[in-house]
Amino acid sequence: MPSEGGLDRRLKRIEDIVASLDSDEVDLDEALALFEEGVGHLRRAQQILETAELKVEELIGAQGDEVREFEAPDQGDRDDGDRD
Amino acid sequence: MSDGTLDLFADRAPAHSREPSSAADAGAGPSEGLRASGMPGPRVWTVRQVNRAVRLQLEQSLPQLWVGGEVTNFRRQRSGHCYFTLKDDTAQLRCVMFRREAARLPTDPREGMMVRVFGGLTLYEARGVYQLVVARLEAEGEGGMWKLAFDRLKRRLDAEGLTDAARKRGLPAFPGTVAVVTSPTGAALRDVIAVARRRAPWVRVLVRGTRVQGRGAGEEIAAAVSTLASRDVDVIVVARGGGTIEDLWGFNDEAVARAVASSPVPVVSGVGHETDVTICDLVADVRAATPSAAAEAALPDRRAVVRILDNLGTRLGKGLAGQARSRRWRLDQARDLLHRRGRRRVETCRGRLVRERSLVAGVMRARIARHRARLARDAAAMEALSPMSTLARGYAVPLDTRGRLLRKTADFPPAREFSLRVVDGGVACRVADEPGGGPTATSRRAERVGRAGRAHRAE
Numbered sequence: 001m002p003s004e005g006g007l008d009r010r011l012k013r014i015e016d017i018v019a020s021l022d023s024d025e026v027d028l029d030e031a032l033a034l035f036e037e038g039v040g041h042l043r044r045a046q047q048i049l050e051t052a053e054l055k056v057e058e059l060i061g062a063q064g065d066e067v068r069e070f071e072a073p074d075q076g077d078r079d080d081g082d083r084d
Numbered sequence: 085m086s087d088g089t090l091d092l093f094a095d096r097a098p099a100h101s102r103e104p105s106s107a108a109d110a111g112a113g114p115s116e117g118l119r120a121s122g123m124p125g126p127r128v129w130t131v132r133q134v135n136r137a138v139r140l141q142l143e144q145s146l147p148q149l150w151v152g153g154e155v156t157n158f159r160r161q162r163s164g165h166c167y168f169t170l171k172d173d174t175a176q177l178r179c180v181m182f183r184r185e186a187a188r189l190p191t192d193p194r195e196g197m198m199v200r201v202f203g204g205l206t207l208y209e210a211r212g213v214y215q216l217v218v219a220r221l222e223a224e225g226e227g228g229m230w231k232l233a234f235d236r237l238k239r240r241l242d243a244e245g246l247t248d249a250a251r252k253r254g255l256p257a258f259p260g261t262v263a264v265v266t267s268p269t270g271a272a273l274r275d276v277i278a279v280a281r282r283r284a285p286w287v288r289v290l291v292r293g294t295r296v297q298g299r300g301a302g303e304e305i306a307a308a309v310s311t312l313a314s315r316d317v318d319v320i321v322v323a324r325g326g327g328t329i330e331d332l333w334g335f336n337d338e339a340v341a342r343a344v345a346s347s348p349v350p351v352v353s354g355v356g357h358e359t360d361v362t363i364c365d366l367v368a369d370v371r372a373a374t375p376s377a378a379a380e381a382a383l384p385d386r387r388a389v390v391r392i393l394d395n396l397g398t399r400l401g402k403g404l405a406g407q408a409r410s411r412r413w414r415l416d417q418a419r420d421l422l423h424r425r426g427r428r429r430v431e432t433c434r435g436r437l438v439r440e441r442s443l444v445a446g447v448m449r450a451r452i453a454r455h456r457a458r459l460a461r462d463a464a465a466m467e468a469l470s471p472m473s474t475l476a477r478g479y480a481v482p483l484d485t486r487g488r489l490l491r492k493t494a495d496f497p498p499a500r501e502f503s504l505r506v507v508d509g510g511v512a513c514r515v516a517d518e519p520g521g522g523p524t525a526t527s528r529r530a531e532r533v534g535r536a537g538r539a540h541r542a543e
Contacts, residue, residue, distance in 0.1 A: 006286070007389070008256070008258035011258045018396060018400055018403050021404060021406065022403050026407060028408075028411060031403075031404060032404070035400055035401075035404040038396075038400045039397075039400065042393055042400070046390075046393060048286050049286065052285040054277070054280055054285040054287070054289065055287075055289065056277055056291065058268065058291045059311065059312065059315070060293075063311070064292060064308070064315075067290070070268075070289075070291050072274065
């Protein structure tokens with residue numbers, strides 16, 4: 001599940017804000033507040049781009065209802081094809 | 085393979101080593117039978133003995149072999165066993181493929197299909213017919229049975245519309261979680277993770293490990309897609325490295341096709357190499373040539389996101405400026421409207437003012453006229469009271485040199501100079517100065533004037 005402050009959510013929110021500002025239905029104070037919120041998301045998004053580290057998890061159990069951090073096996077290719 | 089086949093036959097004829105297998109042994113049966121009936125005569129075999137003997141002859145005299153021919157009357161029983169006839173122009177051979185071997189067939193062969201089968205000959209004792217027990221069945225030509233199975237499933241899925249381009253969904257521009265269905269130990273997963281780390285390290289990769297080849301792989305892949313589809317993931321990548329058509333067969337499973345088609349989450353398929361096409365590829369929303377390409381399709385590139393952020397920043401600014409501009413425009417509109425309304429209002433007021441002014445003027449004129457009339461009346465009345473009008477009637481008023489009224493005779497000592505005011509001016513006068521003689525006629529007249537208070541006429 002993407003976190004509340006994840007890049008995708010922030011980008012979606014900025015897009016929504018831009019859409020609101022373009023729609024000309026906003027009170028001026030609200031427009032300013034939206035703009036500031038958008039700028040905040042932009043800054044944070046840029047930070048995420050610069051500092052993010054990939055998170056790999058594994059869904060396990062018969063029903064796939066348990067999540068644990070994925071540990072890459074030392075050697076692969078046991079039952080997979082050759083690399084492409 | 086031949087060992088397995090021998091075992092197979094051992095299973096099906098477990099008793100043959102205990103049963104009589106030579107003509108001499110077999111002869112024991114009939115003689116006992118004769119004894120039992122008590123009738124002398126030739127040696128008589130039972131049907132069972134004959135079939136057993138022939139079966140053993142058949143099984144021992146011919147090794148397992150490949151036979152080529154045309155398939156006809158292929159029937160798959162509910163038990164899973166398959167029966168068919170192999171024929172050529174002039175001959176027919178009955179064949180059986182037991183459940184275990186038949187389950188390995190990707191599909192049933194078509195009627196009239198040219199195939200080659202591998203197996204051993206035997207005799208079905210219960211019916212006395214001989215048949216080939218088939219261990220493997222392969223179609224002649226490119227792809228063989230696999231291609232046939234593939235084409236059949238594809239036709240069915242095409243007919244259902246599951247491979248329609250119109251069904252394909254776009255992928256989310258900024259996935260938060262990317263799910264991967266693949267072998268947890270395979271190169272495909274390593275490739276996907278490497279691409280994710282390079283392109284979009286802010287995403288979460290959620291792996292559901294499955295077998296990706298061999299029996300049951302298809303079911304596992306299908307189940308994994310269904311499981312992930314019910315999770316909060318944004319896109320599912322189904323991946324596997326290259327392999328033979330049999331290796332990739334799990335991705336041609338109908339269950340996989342149905343799971344991918346019914347997934348509410350878009351699916352990217354990256355199975356095998358560029359040239360491999362699987363049913364999974366055809367049903368998926370996006371088909372990528374390789375696992376790496378699938379990851380690239382599913383994940384935005386960091387540089388692209390930077391551009392998008394720049395663009396969004398610009399649009400934010402423009403949006404705010406647009407808000408300000410639209411406000412200014414509305415302000416201008418409002419001002420114009422106000423001006424127009426104001427002007428109209430002024431016009432209205434001016435009209436009213438003009439009307440009211442003329443009204444007031446009328447009233448004032450009437451009032452002035454009234455006043456003027458009253459003034460005229462008052463003036464006339466005052467005229468009547470005015471000394472001038474008395475003078476006009478012939479009276480005169482004596483005034484001393486300082487303009488004071490002279491009323492009594494005592495005011496007229498002899499030789500007193502005074503002025504007589506008449507209607508049109510003053511007359512200089514002098515009281516006569518006869519000592520003791522009393523006032524002269526002139527003075528008498530003057531006295532008379534003073535006495536009477538009203539003079540007839542001044543001299």
